[in-house]
Amino acid sequence: MDRIYLDYAATTPTDPAVIEAMRPYFFDKFGNPSSIHFFGQEAKKAMEDARSKVAAFLGAKEEEIVFTSGGTESDNSVLFGTVWAGASKGNHIITTAIEHHAILEPAKFLEKSGYKVTYIKPDQHGIVSPDDIAGAITDKTVLISVMHANNEIGAIQPIKEIGRIARDKGISFHTDAVQTVGHIPVNVDELNVDLLSLSAHKFYGPKGIGCLYVRKGTRIQPYLRGGGQERHRRASTENIPGIVGLGKAIELCAKNMAKESKEQSHLRDKLIKEIPKKIDRVYLNGHPTLRLPNNVNFSVEYIEGESMLLNLDMLGIAASTGSACTSGDLEPSHVLLSIGRPHELCHGSLRITLGRFTKGSEINRFLEVFPKIVSKLRAMSPLYDEKKQ
Amino acid sequence: MNKKVLVGMSGGVDSSVAALLLKDAGYDVVGVTMCFNIASGARNRPSCCGIEGIEDAKKVAHQIGIPHYVLNFGKNLEETVILDFINEYISGRTPNPCVRCNQYLKFGALLKKAKALGCGRVATGHFARVEKNGRAFLLKKGVDSKKDQSYFLCEVEARHLARILFPVGDMTKEEVRDIAQKRGLYVANKQASQEICFIPDNDYRAFLKSRLNKAYFKKGAIVDTKGNVLGHHQGIFNFTLGQREGLGISAPHPLYVIGLSQKYNRVVVGPKEDVFSDSLIAREPNFFVRGSIKKSTLVYAKIRYNHKVAKAKATLLSKGILKVDFAQPQAAITPGQFVVLYKGDTVLCGAKII
Numbered sequence: 001m002d003r004i005y006l007d008y009a010a011t012t013p014t015d016p017a018v019i020e021a022m023r024p025y026f027f028d029k030f031g032n033p034s035s036i037h038f039f040g041q042e043a044k045k046a047m048e049d050a051r052s053k054v055a056a057f058l059g060a061k062e063e064e065i066v067f068t069s070g071g072t073e074s075d076n077s078v079l080f081g082t083v084w085a086g087a088s089k090g091n092h093i094i095t096t097a098i099e100h101h102a103i104l105e106p107a108k109f110l111e112k113s114g115y116k117v118t119y120i121k122p123d124q125h126g127i128v129s130p131d132d133i134a135g136a137i138t139d140k141t142v143l144i145s146v147m148h149a150n151n152e153i154g155a156i157q158p159i160k161e162i163g164r165i166a167r168d169k170g171i172s173f174h175t176d177a178v179q180t181v182g183h184i185p186v187n188v189d190e191l192n193v194d195l196l197s198l199s200a201h202k203f204y205g206p207k208g209i210g211c212l213y214v215r216k217g218t219r220i221q222p223y224l225r226g227g228g229q230e231r232h233r234r235a236s237t238e239n240i241p242g243i244v245g246l247g248k249a250i251e252l253c254a255k256n257m258a259k260e261s262k263e264q265s266h267l268r269d270k271l272i273k274e275i276p277k278k279i280d281r282v283y284l285n286g287h288p289t290l291r292l293p294n295n296v297n298f299s300v301e302y303i304e305g306e307s308m309l310l311n312l313d314m315l316g317i318a319a320s321t322g323s324a325c326t327s328g329d330l331e332p333s334h335v336l337l338s339i340g341r342p343h344e345l346c347h348g349s350l351r352i353t354l355g356r357f358t359k360g361s362e363i364n365r366f367l368e369v370f371p372k373i374v375s376k377l378r379a380m381s382p383l384y385d386e387k388k389q
Numbered sequence: 390m391n392k393k394v395l396v397g398m399s400g401g402v403d404s405s406v407a408a409l410l411l412k413d414a415g416y417d418v419v420g421v422t423m424c425f426n427i428a429s430g431a432r433n434r435p436s437c438c439g440i441e442g443i444e445d446a447k448k449v450a451h452q453i454g455i456p457h458y459v460l461n462f463g464k465n466l467e468e469t470v471i472l473d474f475i476n477e478y479i480s481g482r483t484p485n486p487c488v489r490c491n492q493y494l495k496f497g498a499l500l501k502k503a504k505a506l507g508c509g510r511v512a513t514g515h516f517a518r519v520e521k522n523g524r525a526f527l528l529k530k531g532v533d534s535k536k537d538q539s540y541f542l543c544e545v546e547a548r549h550l551a552r553i554l555f556p557v558g559d560m561t562k563e564e565v566r567d568i569a570q571k572r573g574l575y576v577a578n579k580q581a582s583q584e585i586c587f588i589p590d591n592d593y594r595a596f597l598k599s600r601l602n603k604a605y606f607k608k609g610a611i612v613d614t615k616g617n618v619l620g621h622h623q624g625i626f627n628f629t630l631g632q633r634e635g636l637g638i639s640a641p642h643p644l645y646v647i648g649l650s651q652k653y654n655r656v657v658v659g660p661k662e663d664v665f666s667d668s669l670i671a672r673e674p675n676f677f678v679r680g681s682i683k684k685s686t687l688v689y690a691k692i693r694y695n696h697k698v699a700k701a702k703a704t705l706l707s708k709g710i711l712k713v714d715f716a717q718p719q720a721a722i723t724p725g726q727f728v729v730l731y732k733g734d735t736v737l738c739g740a741k742i743i
Contacts, residue, residue, distance in 0.1 A: 307505040310458055314419070314507065377505055 001316040004362045008294055008355030009151055009179060010320055014245065015204040015356070021248035022206065025241040033238055034229065043240045050247025057250045058196065059187040060213050066233045067243050070210035071178040074197030075102035075145075077212055077223035077234075078174045082143045082195075083115060084221035086172075090140035092116045096128050096157075097338040098150050100176055104334075116140070125287035126155030126339045130162045141171050148177040148186065148196075152322045152335040152351060153286030154295025156180070163192025172218055178202055178210075182253035183261060183292060194218045200242070204356060205249030209242030256356075264354045265293035267363050271352060272296055278371040285336060285349060294354040297322075299336070299345040302384040303377040308350050311373045317366060320351045344383075393417040394554060395508040397495055398457070400445030403514030405576050406565045407556040409453050411512055414556075419508055420450040420457040423499060425466045425587060448575045462498055469493035471587060471600075478597055478626035479605055481649030482725025485541075485694075486585055488739075492544035500549060512554035516562070517542055518734075519550050526550035528677045528736040533561040540694050543729045543739020547677045597626050609654035611638060614647075614663065622656050625649045631664050631721030649724075665718035671711045671728045671740035681730075681737040682711065688730040688737060690715065692722050703730055711740045 005013075025046060031039030033047050048062070055062045068074045079093070093110065095103055097119045107117045118136045122128045128146060137144075144166045149156045159175050166173035174195035177186050182203025188196060195218060199210035214220060214233065226235030268291075276282050281301040300308065305321035312319050322333040332346035341349075352366070378384040396408040398420045412418045422443050443459050450457030470489045477484035495513060503511045516531030517539040528550060531537040545553075557565050569577035584591045598606075611620040620638040622628065627635065632646040636658060645664045648657035669692070674682070682688070682703045689698040690713050700716040713728055722742060729739045 304505075306460065307502070310506050314456070380501075380505055 002365075004317045004365060006352045006354065006358070006362070006366065007318045007320045008358070009154075009202070009292075009351065009353035011201045011207065012204045012355055013357065014201075014206050015249060015252060017252060018205055018245045018248045022241040022245040025244050029240075031240075033240065034227065043238075047238055047240060047243050050243045053247040053251045053254075054198075054211055057181070057186070057254050058213055059189050061216065063231065064188075064214055064216060066212045066214055066230045067238060067246075068210050068212050068234060069208055069239070070201070071100070071176065071197050071199035072102040073223070074199075074210055074212040075100065075176055076106050078145060078195050078197065078220070079103065079106040079110060079143070081220040081223050082172055082174075083110060085219040086142035090138075090142045092118070092138055092140040093143045093145065094118045094120065094133060094136045094141055095145045096120045096122065096147065098122055098126060098128075098152075098155075098335045099145070099147050100151055100178070103145055103147070103176060120146075121338050122155065124340050125290070126150055126153045126285070126335065127287055127290060128157050128162075130158050130165055133162050134165045137165075137169055137171065141169070143172050143174060145174040145176065145195075148175045148180040148191075149184075149292050149295075150286070150335060151179050152333060152349075153297045153339070154179070154292035154353075155286045156184070156290045156292065159191045159193065166194075167192055172220075179292060182250065182257065183294060184257070188213055188215065195220070200246040200249050203249055203253050206242050206245040209239055209246045211246070260356055261293035264358065267354055267358060267360065268293060268296055270363060271367070274367050275370070278367065279374050283341075283345065285339065285341065292353075296352040296354075298350055299341060300348045300350065300374055301345065302348070302381045303374065304347050305349045306347075307377050308348075308370075308373055311377070312370070315369055315373075317369065320353070321349055322351055391417075391507070391509045393419065393508045394510040394512050395419050395421055395499070395503040395506060396455075397499055397511065397513045398422050398446040398450065399514070400442030400449070400576060400579075401514065401581060402569050402574070402576055402579055403516070403557050403562075403565055403581075405446070405449040405514070405574050406568050407512055407514040407554075408449065408455060409568070409572060409574065410556040411554070412453050412455060418453075418455040419506060420446060420455050421499070421502070422446040422457070422459050423494065424459050424461045425463045445576050445579070452573075452575055460499075460502060462494055465494055465498045466490075466587065469497075475597065475600055477725045478593075479601070479651070480725075481625050481651040482743075483629040483723045484725050485727055486587075487541045487694075488544050488727055491542050492546075496542075496545045496549050496553065500552065503552075510552045510554050512556055514557055515542065515555050516558055517555050518558035519553050519555060525678075529558075530731070530734040530736070531555075531557075532559045536562045539736050540691055540727070540729050540739075543727050543736065544675050547675070547679075550677070594627055601626075607654050609656065611636060611656045611658055613644075614657060614659050619644075619658065625651065625654060625656060628656050630723040664720050666722045667718040668712065668714045669722045669728060669742050671713065671742050673709050674705070674711045674738040674740035676738045678732075678735065678737045681732070685714075688713075688732060691729045691731065692719060692742065693726045698731060701730075711738075 029042045031043040033044035051062050051065050054065050111117050120128055120132045146157055146162055148159055163173050172194045175193045176197045178199045180186050181198040194215040196213040201207040222233050224235045229235055283299045285297040309321050332343055336346040394416045398404045408420055447457050470486050473489050474484045474486050500511050515538045516533055516536040518529040520527045530539045588596045606624045609622050610618045611622055612618055628646050630646055642660055644658040647659040647663045682705045684704050685702040688703045690701040691698045702714045704712045706712050724742050726742050727739050728742050730737045
């Protein structure tokens, strides 16, 4: 059976060129970059080369890049690191109802510890209004965190406008750009952000490596303390092969991103156009145009997303109901709920995310198979029978 | 029917071996672990439903080379089994959630899910057998009499039997463990869990207290059969028939719970001989063998899982009411539990004792 991968937002395959770039750093050049000797210097150079590539992609300075283990660590570092640094100034954080759990869970934890958190709801297309953010600011606000694009429905947020508001008020502004880096242009100055999270495995780099961009002068305490790595901002021996892989992956994206996103958005639009033609009562989740070039998310009425997903899986097609982190718990997606989808439609969602290696023929295969699965499942659904009568 | 079968895998030895045997027999096997959102705060979490069970089932599925999915039935559990559990206790009965789980979840919601996944059949690791007899299917005891679980299947709808497989039903527990060990299954030496999966720390009273409105903690009288008040209780759900401990009464002879009245919020106690009874009434029998009970039909009856079957005569009084008269009086015939009637190894019907 041919396997078709349509879940690039969960993770991407590591590009063979990235693997090649990483290879020497496991054995030949295995040194610890903090070591004084030749082995250390060699590793240190590789790390700084990678840092310069990441900085170039983001339009940042090299010293503003802190390597981390990935998106979750970067997001956690921002929330905890900011409140620790700003403890005397205030105790209020503004974020959104559609953030990744890597933001929402530490935020909830901080609430339990006495901090106040405001969760701004998006509109029906999943877009957060800068005015709503501005309206929530108090003199106690120490951090605003809004994701660049949503991982489930692909809605791209008005980061630049929100960033301007935060800067006017002198409040640190973070964006979780895990879903956008490598897929659309991300420039920290244009976006007016002080802090930004990214993760390599979302753009053909290896898992377990990412970074936090920290604008010079931003008040933040380290999350991991120990050795003095990363200019005392993140202790732990650096993951050199991972860092080299991140550098290579971001370099490849810088080169190919425009072309790839054009190809992917073409296939995305084909799916968005064709699915409603083949299946009745399906609803696109997210914004029709302000969305990631590779994201399609539909709610299919009368059936469960999980059943669609498993049927696709058994035919060799990998998709998702929402975020990979939450599949297995049947709580309806917090993202779909917050854009006002009723419970039933939240359960009937399917996310298809495309990537570098997606072929047109794979999309055709999906379009051929998927309507059959839906009609089979609907034939078993008592709700659908009622509707027909 | 197609050769695609969904195996409910708890992560225990029995269902793991069931999956293995089906795979060996050439079935197209899909492993599924039911997940119930069990509160993770509980200590001593039972191994069948917690994260551990899921991880073990996944490891076994990988070992034997079958796909494995975790499907969440937390809402179903809440709306059927747990709701029934609470309602029974506050009505002065002692529920059997395992019977309800088989009825509503494993051979209800899961069976439906199997259909949606294109699986013609559902298999589990129960020690019981389904046998084809002409056009009908019979539910029979497992071959291992010590492990027989047919009692727990007594409310499964008979029409579903055609779609159910019990691959370990004709083996002994030792044989099952032996296969698991010989084939190197990851869970070969895992111990079975006896607890109710949704009850933290095996403390059902604490669970009920966490779920019930204060109105149910009404203080009430503990009385003898003559109506003399001997003491007080804090809610009838704390008691079950035949219970001796926790009454808080000092009496010259040991006293046992012999009745619970929701209406009067009373616990009735009496001496040991009053715990025994020679007949019972049960409601809405679920028949596996239609027409098998008429008037004074000779059967063997089991009134709780750990009960040794007893000789009895069963009569279908009217549609929906079953009377069972025992040859010898039986201890603690408990409303809320099920009576299961057997002819030899064959389950004739099951019904809830009232």
